[in-house]
Amino acid sequence: MALNWRLVARLPQNFRSLSVTAPKSESSGRESWLSKLFVRTIEPTKESHSRMLSDKEIIYALQTHNFRPNKREEYLENYKKHVDYFNSHEKITKVLQLVSSWTVNVGDQDQALHLWKYTGGFHAIDSVMDVLNQSKEYQKLFSEQAQYIRSRHLQYILQFSYWPEIRFRSPKHIYEIRSYTLKPGTMIEWGNNWARAINYRQNNNEAFAGFFSQVGRLYNVHHIWCYKDLNSRKETRESAWRSPGWDECVAYTVPLIKEMHCRILIPSSFSPTQ
Template identity: 65%
Template structure:
């Protein structure tokens, strides 16, 4: 009888241990699997962005021996746009950078179109009929190896873009998401961004509208690489940041980051 009771007690103890282990595993797994988002008839862009402002991100791979003339060419384009009264200051250069770490011999230029796609149409009509602009573009074609253009919307939960004073470096973290996961991404980053506000490093956050779809770009601003290290380590010490990361990692198909430095004519430094 005593041996039977010992056997029963041992089995009960093992069951409790298994239950405890299972509960811990379930808690861990709950951070890995993506939460379900209910279907909606509203477009994702309307749910994630509340501004009638379109951003254009130009990515240029310039020839390794042509950096200086290439930047002069881009500066000429910026100056030409600034002289066009018909644009009414609705087309603005926000930032211009060359890549320091990541894709070498690459430059990124971020433009803001106030007035949405209607303003972009007006801009395209103007540049299509300007011989001066076309000449500058032809010169650029001789200096670059590849060009890519994306139209983006800003995430509504991201802090307002504020131009920075020198001297800073910028990091653009680009994510290719699984189709259908943009709302889930936005839900999680609406919370996650709160963990990254202490050092004012959040510069801009976008998702693509035209170009490579289901692309997200987060742009961060740091004083230097060491400040970047300290800021990111600080985020990991904040309760809740690890959970936000765990929820968003399964949404990503591909990601990469580039460290950039502003050009001389970039409005944000």
């Protein structure tokens, strides 16, 4: 006999509930782990998924740069000049702010990630691009950067509306970015489950930021966590598994993932958050 239940999540009113149907485990009388991996259905909607997941006119830019192994210091020095240029330009600073700058310590090494915040939606991005396209100083910096890197990728991302506001941290921390590639059409379901799951991951203020992609590689999710050190990360993650309900949140989201990987990040010297 089938058991029906609904997931209850703290979401904006325009979210749609998820209906889940799965069989009981005859041996234990409780839902088995496999029963939680059944496909859920979502009610049709005329609203875009991005509008349902994010309720702010703020867009973030995530830059991923793979620098040459023997050019790390030159690359960072060049990028700091980029940051100084942006901060010195009044029209840019009105709408653009550097949130964080990291280099990868574990994972894809010889890599840097930079997170920027645009206030004012895509109009803000257009206004900044107009300035940069006409700036010979910036174009020179951008050309010089090519000497130090192997590849670049830019992604525009939106913050999940249920995620805590970004709070800058003082020295000294490590960060973990867990990046997921989801199956197309599952972003709403991911958000519905994580709106509940995030409540299990705030005991040590480890939740730094949560994003989903808007332009660039699509159906990407990035969860960024902040820890004192690697041992603190281990203890914090283990404590979540001791919380009743966390295992269900994990079980519901596992079938939605096509690919995932994590990287440990170290803040650059000029990063606003440490």
